[in-house]
Amino acid sequence: MKMVVAVIKHFKLDDVKDGLSQAGIQGMTVTEVKGFGRQKGHIEIYRGSSYEIRFIPKLKVEVAVPDERLEEIVQIIQKSAHTGEIGDGKIFIYDLKDAVRIRTGERGEDAL
Template sequence: MKKVEAFIRPEKLEDIKDVLNALKLNGLSVSQIMGCGKQKGWNEYVRGSEVDINFIQKIKIELIIQDDQLEEVVDKITENAQTGDVGDGKIFISDVADAVRIRTGERGIAALK
């Protein structure tokens, strides 16, 4: 199993949700976050003083998938989140050792379905 964490622009969330739903994936977590990377934010003037706004709003999508779904999921997220501009986001992939469905005690892939 793999954990996919995608940090995307907020305006791309609906497109990503639609494409992930079309893949019939079970389970998705979405969080509103703020962060900074290469984009580094912008400067604003507040009451005549320059203020450095270095945290930018992003959306974090987390999902646990089967190994054989990984490439398709990453491709679809990349394809639908990409604008070609700085700040499109990143995708992080990590291994998941196990999963447990609390209600039934099912483990592994069975806990994902």
């Protein structure tokens, strides 16, 4: 299994959620986060100017997926969160060792 963690723009959440649920994903976690990327929170970088870094609010979407669905799910998130403007976000992928569905005790992919 893999844990897919996407940092996205707030207004893209519905598109990402709809894309994932249409693909049959049964759960996801969303968290409000703050961060910065290459522009360090600024729209423009002026040569020679030293700006303080600004944290920009984003949403973090976490979804656990079976290995064989990883590329499909990453594609769905990338397409649905994409505007082409700076700050569209990033997708990080972790190995996920196990999962437990608390109500039933199911483990691994059965728990997803």
